[in-house]
Amino acid sequence: MRKRLLALTMMSALTVTAFAGCGSDKSNTQKPAGNAASAENPQAVSLKLWTSEEDYELTEDMCARFDEAHPEYKCDFEITIINVDESVEQLETDPDNAADVFIMPSGSIPQLVEEGLVYPITYDADTLKGLYSEGALDACSMNGELYGVPFTPNSWFMFYNKKLFNAEEVKSLETMMAKDLGDDTYNFACSLSNSWYIEAWFYAAGCTLFGEDGTTPDDCTWNNANGLAAGEYIIDLVNNPKYIEDKDGIAGSLMKEGKLGAICTGTWGYPELLEALGDDLGAVALPTVEIAGKTANLSNFADYKCFAVKSNTSAPLAAQQLAEFFANEENQLLRYQKNSTPPTALSLTDNADIMSDISTCALLAQTEFATPQPAISQINAYWTPAEALGTGIVNGEITKANLQESLDSLVQSVTTKAFE
Secondary structure (H helix, E strand, O other), rough: OEEEEEEEEEOOOOOOEEEEOOOOOOOOOOOOOOOOOOOOOEEEEEEEEOOOOOOOHHHHHHHHHHHHHHHEEEEEEEEOOHHHHHHHHHHOOOOHHHEEEEEOOOOOHHHHHHHOOOOOOOOOOHHOOOEOOOOHHHOOOEEEEOOEEEEEEEEEEEEOOOOOOOOOHEEHHHHHHHOOOOOOOEEEEEEOOOOOOOHHOOOOOOOOOOOOOOOOOOOOOOOOOHHHHHHHHHHHHHHOOOOOEEOOOOHHHHHHHOOOEEEOOHHHHHHHHHHHHHHHHEEEEEOEEOOOOOOHHHHHHHEEEEEEEOOOOOOOOHHHHHHHHHHHHHHHHHHHHHHOOOEEEEOOOOHHHHHHHHHHHHHHHOOOOEEEEOOHHHHHHHHHHHHHHEEEHOOOOOOOOHHHHHHHHHHHOOOOOOOO
């Protein structure tokens, strides 16, 4: 009779263990091809998994269904709660004890590939190409190899209060900022001191980061005339009394109180905003801006959360199959139904329940205007200088008088070899 070991390990070191599995034989390693295991001769496989706290029960259920679908294996699953924002650091810190299958942002793939820490997803690769969009697969690939199975977009868009803006007004940030909402109400909020947000203005201005296709490590045009115009636009926006920087939750609180017209955030902010505003809550792609003599939509990084496999797993075939199973259409739908996680499966874009969700629709709409996050390890050199630029502008330390100098410094830092 088959049993399973499910260990729930919290970061606080509190561990809860449930038993339903048979013992594993770690000496029995598995090769990606040539597996002779069968239902009559099942192979003992031990797999460690990382998942979020909110997805724990769902992951438990998925493991049980994977077990049923693969009688050729006799599985032990050890499930540990490690959130996606911690997974990369945990893998780098202790790869031998890391999960065999885990969730990570697609933007981490270049770094982990160069460090030799992730296994390429080669099992049933042709089928995968028909399940997800080209953009999602490209975001999870490097040098023509797929290293993660995308299951949800990982980006941001804009929520707005329908009592303060109408659907036409939220198409343009200039229109939004020109409207008088009253002395105690802000028009717009974003996190310009955050390097995951500030790039949207530079991309809208026509600037590039690591070249046109994001693969040239010594190329960044943020300090050219268009970049200077983008920086000046941001300075004017931050200094506008109708703008408020989204930090420490202040903008979200104002939005829920009806004292903010629009806020840039992601699907994670939807439940609380919906509870507070109800039918008055709207969600759309990011607005257009007028920079450097042209009008363009704000263009943020296109990124995805994906299931990946560590490179030194003892069961690469089963691990790949499990990663693909976790991200398949059925489980993406279950994840949406349980936790409102937007899917990437092409077949679900026509699902009536999913497309009635305004946050999911807005997120998918924004992917049309987003710019793929550069898939090279040089991206590691971007985050800190970009954050310093945004923070300096928000704090008033960077002004139009020293902006060009600050942009020159940013470009030098961003294009310096990341691992020198």
